[in-house]
Amino acid sequence: MASPESNTASSPLVLAILDGVGLEGPTADNAVTSAAAPFLLGAIGGTVNGQPVVSLPIHAHGVAVGLPTDADMGNSEVGHNIMGAGRIFDQGAKQVEEAFRNGDIWGETWQMVMARQQRQIHFVGLLSDGNVHSHIRHLKALVTAAATAGAQKIVIHPLFDGRDVIDGTAEAYLADLEAFLADTASTHRCTAVVGSGGGRMIVTMDRYEADWTIVENGWKAHAQGSARPFPSAAAALAALRAEDAGVSDQYLPPFTVVDEAGVPVGAMHDNDAVVIFNFRGDRVVEIYRALTEEPFTAFARGPLPENLLVVGMTLYDGDMGIPAHFLVPPTRVTGTVSELLATAGIAQYAVAETQKFGHVTYFWNGNRSEKFNAQLETWEEIPSDNVSFDKLPKMKAKETGDAVVAAIESGKYPFIRCNFAGGDMVGHTGDIPASIIAVEAIDEALIRVNAAVKAARGTLLITADHGNCEVLIERDKNGAPLFDAHGVAVPKKSHTLSPVPFIAIDYSTRTITSGGVSDAGISNVAATILALLGQPIPADYRPALLSVS
Structure with a gap:
């Protein structure tokens, strides 16, 4: 094993993850192909500064990433x-589906919730x-399940989406929920309402x-x-x-539902139970903390309801122990590429x-x-702007x-990810115009990163975690743009099913070529990193995308 003192990075490997940059053909709503981004577009096309580079489309959705x-x-x-x-490996959605199928979700934590059935049972989530x-x-x-088990009062606190579903559909989702709650209340002779x-x-x-x-x-x-x-949601x-x-569903202001006397119909009280169903x-770690933490200093919260039980759908943060109680146990991920390095x-x-x-640290690290x-790992967080992006x-x-x-020029790090x-x-x-500017800003940064990698005789890998900004207008099943009643194109604010780029630009003395991997996906990136760093690849890893000689 190399020591920190002897481990130099004369030929660093840099991985640049372009969040939400997928691959699709040129259209007016494709911020990638519409951008003045000569470096990125050239690299996707297989050339950088007139020289050929490895450029592959790879999968970043569905079963290729453990989704159902x-x-x-x-x-x-x-x-x-x-x-x-x-x-x-199975991801959150797939794990939860399996827990419903095999009944594991109704274990000890759910029984703790049902022990509060004479109190209010709250459900908070998207x-x-x-x-x-x-x-x-x-x-x-x-x-x-709660109503069937005898819960007397069920309160839903829905958060509206507009990002992972078509924007402007909050009313439709709410109407469906309200109809379901009315049927539940009638069938099970309980109270089931939207509280906020x-x-x-x-x-x-x-x-x-x-x-x-x-x-x-x-x-x-x-x-x-x-x-x-308001009298109702x-x-x-x-x-x-x-x-x-014009307000987007995701920016709808907060509201509370009250009765005729102005009393909230679903505020949280002593001995209630709260289920966070995300x-x-x-995006729910902080509300969990606000509902449980003592002392709490992030804002002037005031006292908590006494003996409030708060559980989550899954384990959100294993190191922080959040939540203390969860319905579906997590998949333990060990042997990640950074652990091996x-x-x-x-x-x-x-x-x-x-x-x-958190994505290049917590999620990357399993x-x-x-x-x-x-001693070997340096993490740097750059504060984001607190504005609509x-x-x-x-x-x-x-x-x-x-x-x-700066990390490249320091010579300290054989592996850099961003x-x-x-x-x-x-x-x-x-x-669309803002998204084009975003891609152009990324391209400007990549040009400078590439120059630094070249000067260090290193290797630059460029990929993405999923698609987004390459499709910014909703399509029908045939791929035609969708328009609202006024003839205005419906913005697409969710992720996509697009493939993402995998680009390898090498300035060392070795030769790298495409490994010819079938069904290549982002799961193949870790083995590629190990191969380029001269490290053994575990037998259970997906194969490297590159051949190195």
């Missing part, structure tokens, strides 16, 4: 998990069938402590029942649309802005918050590129 079907979009968490693990953070069928199955809600990007679902006011909005709406009052949406006809953890004594550097920092070897669409591409260049967030985060706004 090929109709399931990839996402950043799954993408970094699979990329860092080098293998395909009202969506995008299958990225949650799925409506999971919520309905849990509610049905709001859009996911300003209510409850913050991540990486980027903006605790989002969580505070959720605390006030769900727990205190002190958000703006439908009335809330109608009023909010009337005030801002299976993906990054740390064991081999190879120094590593990881950098991303706040919105994606859902582990801590470093494998603090279409307002500052370059995000922190320049700063991320600067950090990578994430450029703009393709995903700006793509989620559905703003």
Whole structure:
């Protein structure tokens, strides 16, 4: 094993993950092909500065990343998990589906919830069938089970999507939920109501402590029942649309449903139970903390309801022990590429802005918050802007590129990984001009990173975790653009099923060629890293995408 002192990086390997940058043909809504991005587009086409490079399309969705079907979009968490693990394993959605099928979900934690059936049972999460953070069928199955077991009052606190599903559909999802709750209440002679809600990007679902006011909005709406009052969730949406006809579902302001006396119908009280039904953890860790942590200092929360039980769908953060109780146990991921490199004594550097920092660390490392070897690993977080990302669409591409260049020039790190967030985060706004700017900013950063890699006689790998900004208008089943009643194209703000690029640019004295891997996907990236660093590849890893000689 090499020691930190002897481990130099005269020929570093740099992995640049372009979050949300997929491959599709040129269209007016393809921010990748529409961008003035000569380096990236040339590399995708197989040439850099007139020289041939390896460029392959690879899979980043569906069964290739451990999701139930090929109709399931990839996402950043799954993408970094699979990329860092080098293998395909069941991901959150698939794990949950299996737990419902085999009955494991109704174990000890669910029985703890049902022990509170004489109190209120709350369900908090994303009202969506995008299958990225949650799925409506999971919520309905849990509610049905609770009502069947004798729960007296069930309260739903839905968060509206507009990112992983078509925007502007909150009313349809709410109507479906309300009809289901009415049927549940009638069938099981219980109370089943919507207690509060709001859009996911300003209510409850913050991540990486980027903006605790989002969580505070959720605390006030769900727990205190002190958000703006309305007689029903439908009335809330109608009023909010009337005030801002163009508001995206994901930015719907928080609201609380109250009765005729103005009393919240579903605020949280002593001895209640709360089930967070998102299976993906990054955007519900903070609301869990707000509902459980003592002392709590992120905002002026005030006292918690006494003996409040809060459980999650899955284990969201194993190192932090969040949540303490969960319905579906996680897949333990060991032997990730960074664990293997740390064991081999190879120094590593990881950098991303706040919105994606957890992806190049926690998710990349197999859902582990801590470093494998603090002496060998350096992590750098660049603070994201606290604005809607279409307002500052370059995000922190320049700063991320600067950090990578500095890491290369330091000569300390044989392996450097980074994430450029703009393709995903700006793509989620559905703003085509802003998304084009985001891609152009990434390209400018890549040009400088490539120059630094060349000067160090290293290797640059470029890939993505999933698609997004290459398709920014919704399509029908035949691929034709969708238009609303006013003839305006419907923005697509969700991830895609597109393949993603894998590009290898080598400036060393060795020869690299495509390995000819069939059904290549992002799960093959880890073995490729090991091969380029001269490390053995575990037998259970998917094969390397490159041949090295």
